[in-house]
Amino acid sequence: MLKQAVFQRSSHVSRTSVAARLARKSTSVGVNSVLLARHQVRNKSTKSSSSSSSSVATPAASAAPSPARNYSTKSTVIQLLNNIGSKREVEQYLKYFTSVSSQQFAVIKVGGAIITQQLDELASCLAFLYHVGLYPIVLHGTGPQINELLENEGVEPEYIDGIRITNPKTMEVVRKCFLEQNLRLVTALEKIGVHARPITAGVFQAEYLNKEKYDLVGKITGVNKSPVEAAITAGYLPILTSLAETASGQLLNVNADVAAGELAREFEPLKIVYLNEKGGIINGNTGEKVSIINLDEEYEELMKESWVKYGTKLKIKEIHDLLQHLPRSSSVAIIDVDDLQKELFTDSGAGTLIRRGYKLINRNSLREFGNPDLLRTALLRDPEIKAGKLSVASYLKFLESVQFKSYGDEPLEVLAIVLNEDGKVPKLDKFLSSKTGWLNNVTDNIFNSIKKDFESLCWIVDENDANLAWYFSKSDGSFAKNGQIIFWYGLKTPEAAELIKEFDNSAIGSSLSSAKESGVFSSSQQKRGLHLKRSLATSANPNPPLREGKSQEKKKVALIGARGYTGQNLIKLIDNHPYLEISHVSSRELEGQKLKGYNKDTIIYSNLQPEDIKLLEEKGEVDVWVMALPNGVCKPFVDVIDSVGNSKSKIIDLSADYRFDTTGDWTYGLPELNDRQAIANAKKISNPGCYATAAQVAIAPLVEYIENGKPSIFGVSGYSGAGTKPSPKNDVAVLSNNLIPYSLTDHVHEREISSQLKQKVDFTPHVAQWFQGISHTINIPIKKHSLTSREIRNIYQDRYQNEQLITISGEAPLVKDISGKHGVVIGGFAVNSDEDRVVVVATIDNLLKGAATQCLQNINLSQGFGEYEGIPDDTVIRG
Structure with missing residues (x-):
């Protein structure tokens, strides 16, 4: 997976990549062809094996699956496309995973707590894999459940060296618990159409680890593959426990992580996945999740780190020892269950990826390349050399005449060459990677090495490059010109302007893995496009004058997915808007019912499909499309709107899908902090999150003062923020006299706030017993003795003096006062006695300014109306 370096994690790249945008062909055909190929590969490559008599099957699981199982189930394909960054990634990883026999795809170890707390999510993720023709070997633990049962039985759990002492009474509980949890998982899978086979014994042979010390605890001596192979051959997911048996049939308890490792040694899978609640290994110094560990290069130094101790040290050592016995293509992923699909099928990944990797080597001259044939092989990947426009020998001669530095791994799966000419911006002249280099993250490692050596860099890429989104993610800005894009990082504005001028006036020369000579530089009619990553305005009044309404023509709004609370509030606002009217509302659950709360016309819910939306777009019947859908669902609708050329409609997405866009295709719609003119001109606008809006507005004025x-x-939301789908987070009985923390790390709004402010934050959300409204208590570390409370309040008042929806208060605002209001209130402004920390309190109505009101601001801007048109004066908070 293409991730970031071990101790750093950069802003997340939107999964809707530029590559996907530039390749808007119908991807479902390609996906289905890959699925069919997977079905054929499995039937050809998997050897028949007889079922083991020790496999225990439930009645539901005993019937063989239909040979005509529909691999192209519409919902499955849509889920696949919505959880993957681009067509390239879909095809790349499916091809990668189907390159081996079915049982060699993955071993997934599931922690017992996940079956208790996240069973539905686990079943859904496994169903996703099953329906695209992938058969992971699933092994689960049951530690927390065992402790609970033992407690009910009045038995105190005992451990020696972290190993559970398993006497006959404990073994009775262990066996009962394993059978119950195994059946729970199998039943959950069968209910959603996944054929699963429980295998609770007969796989692991063992001997006593130390009978006198641990009693019925085993050390695995062998693995019987037959039950697993038989299940997969018959079309079932094998669901294993970690119970083992001696030669005489005595059951022994074995640690599930150890059992998963033994399975991996036997099957040699491409992936070994450990699902846990933390979602990865946490760096004890920074508190951040470690993204990737390359053992060959980093293991020795990593084991010396002060935070690598106890269980973390043991886990890394065990994984290191395991991978030494597996093919170099195998890797271990430690992730949260919700991130399983993202880890397996996207370049960015999700949790902690551990692989052997290769050591990286830098060279400053051709003499330092020990194997010239290896260098020639790497250079043959260059498109210009492939096309015969350039020979390897001529390029090598060129390198002898310039100052350069090359980067590569030992087998040169990736080769990068940086030209460092005096007085010029260093240029990444070649970046050549094999498919293996992309798949195994070598590309990111190489680029990180380059970035350590060069504070600034430029490079040129063909706009049709399949990895364009990755290049965008590495840059600070770019300039496009007739088929080629120049990227850069680390340049000040004058330097970037000079680079653009040079690129615009002459051919700097194409480079990298998919560039080509296009002949566009001599053309007098050239298309140009500039993209810069947004930086926060620093002036006291960063916002332009409000736009006055330009037209009184009624504009038509279509709501896709309008049954939630946000949709209801937006419908009410549009009903009272002088220049907007609703033309369509789409909801699968409410199809055929009348739209309530809208009085301008009788509107009936429909269930619009992408093809219906395309037809409406072609006819020009919609001015604004509002996507009020759950995260990860709206991409097919956006794509069909994009596919219609010369359309004048605007798209506003209320989900988190495009808030991390780095392509320049989407504009982040927070008017109080962003360029209003950019929002007005944007074709596609990503509506910010509720928590994220209040936090950004509350932190932005002090970003330049943050230090150490x-x-x-600390965010607390009313339970309307949990949506309408029943859950403990919106169950009034559960919430009564209660406060529920959730998503304790890496919440999507934490990423959103950090990304937009260009300043990392920690965010811990909670849900409380009131219905709507959010309260943030925010601690901001500042330069010591830099600001007093009064000065801080003045900074906020100056910054937001012209903002009609932001109120600055001397007192800490109360959440009960924000409910039903359309703005943000910021107050408190307390400085601690050491004068190095500010506490600010912000409140916002999560359904209004946190969603519907902000959406209306963006609609107004996009259509040329006054920004606050349709927002009731009596409920707008004013300073």
Whole structure:
């Protein structure tokens, strides 16, 4: 997976990549062809094996699956496309995973707590894999459940060296618990159409680890593959426990992680996945999730780190020892269950990826390349050399005449060459990677090495490059010109302007893995496009004058997915808007019912499909499309709108899908902090999140004063923020006299706030017993003795003096006062006695300014109306 370096994690790249945008062909055909190929590969490559008599099957699981199982189930394909960054990634990883026999795809170890707390999510993720023709070997633990049962039985759990002492009474509980949890998982899978086979014994042979010390605890001596192979051959997911048996049939308890490792040694899978609640290994110094560990290069130094101790040290050592016995293509992923699909099928990944990797080597001259044939092989990947426009020998001669530095791994799966000419911006002249280099993250490692050596860099890429989104993610800005794009990082504005001028006036020369000579530089009619990553305005009044309404023509709004609370509030606002009217509302659950709360016309819910939306777009019947859908669902609708050329409609997405866009295709719609003119001109606008809006507005004025740490946000929302789908987070009985913390790390709004402010933050969300409204208590570390409370309040008042929806208060605002209001209130402004920390309190109505009101601001801007048109004066908070 293409991730970031071990101790750093950059802003997340939107999964809707530029590559996907530039390749808007119908991807479902390609996906289905890959699925069919997977079905054929499995039937050809998997050897028949007889079922083991020790496999225990439930009645539901005993019937063989239909040979005509529909691999192209519409919902499955849509889920696949919505959880993957691009067509390239879909095809790349499916091809990778189907390159081996079915049982060699993955071993997934599931922690017992996940079956208790996240069973539905686990079943859904496994169903996703099953329906695209992938058969992971699933092995689960049951530690927390065993402790609970033992407690009910009045038995105190005992451990020696972290190993559970398993006497006959404990073994009775262990066996009962394993059977119950195994059946729970199998039943959950069968209910959603996944054929699963429980295998609770007969796989692991063992001997006593130390009978006198641990009693019925085993050390695995052998693995019987037959039950697993038989299940997969018959079309079932094998669901294993970690119970083992001696030669005489005595059951022994074995640690599930150890059992998963033994399975991996036997099957040699491409992936070994450990699902846990933390979602990865946490760096004890920074508190951040470690993204990737390359053992060959980093293991020795990593084991010396002060935070690598106890269980973490043991886990890394065990994984290191395991991978030494597996093919170099195998890797271990430690992730949260919700991130399983993202880890397996996207370049960015999700949790902690551990692989052997290769050591990286830098060379400053051709003499330092020990194997010239290896260098020639790497250079043959260059498109210009492939096309015969350039020979390897001529390029090598060129390198002898310039100052350069090359980067590569030992087998040169990736080769990068940086030209460092005096007085010029260093240029990444070649970046050549094999498919293996992309798949195994070598590309990111190489680029990180380059970035350590060069504070600034430029490079040129063909706009049709399949990895364009990756290049965008590495840059600070770009300039496009008739089929080619120049990227850069680390340049000040004058330097970037000079680079653009040079690129615009002459051919700097194409480079990298998919560039080509296009002949566009001599053309007098040239298309140009500039993209810069947004930086926060620093002036006291960063916002332009409000736009006056330009037209009184009624504009038509279509709501896709309008049954939630946000949709209801937006419908009410549009009903009272002088220049907007609703033309369509789409909801699968409410199809055929009348739209309530809208009085301008009788509107009936429909269930619009992408093809219906395309037809409406072609006819020009919609001015604004509002996507009020769950995260990860709206991409097919956006794609069909994009596919219609010369359309004048605007798209506003209320989900988190495009808030991390780095392509320049989407504009982040927070008017109080962003360029209003950019929002007005944007074709596609990503509506910010509720928590994220209040936090950004509350932190932005102090970003330049932050020092020695990062802001910490304690956020509490009313239960409307949990949506309408029943859950403990919107169950009034559960919430009564209660406060529920959730998503304790890496919440999507934490990423959103950090990304937009260009300043990392910590965010811990909670849900409380009131219906709507959010309260943030925010700790902001600042330069010591830099600001007083009064000065801080003045900074906020100056910054937001012209903002009609932001109120600055001397007192800490109360959440009960924000409910039903359309703005943000910021107050408190307390400075601690050491004068190095500010506490700010912000409140916002999560359904209004946190969603519907902000959406209306963006609609107004996009259509040329006054920004606050349709927002009731009596409920707008004013300073």
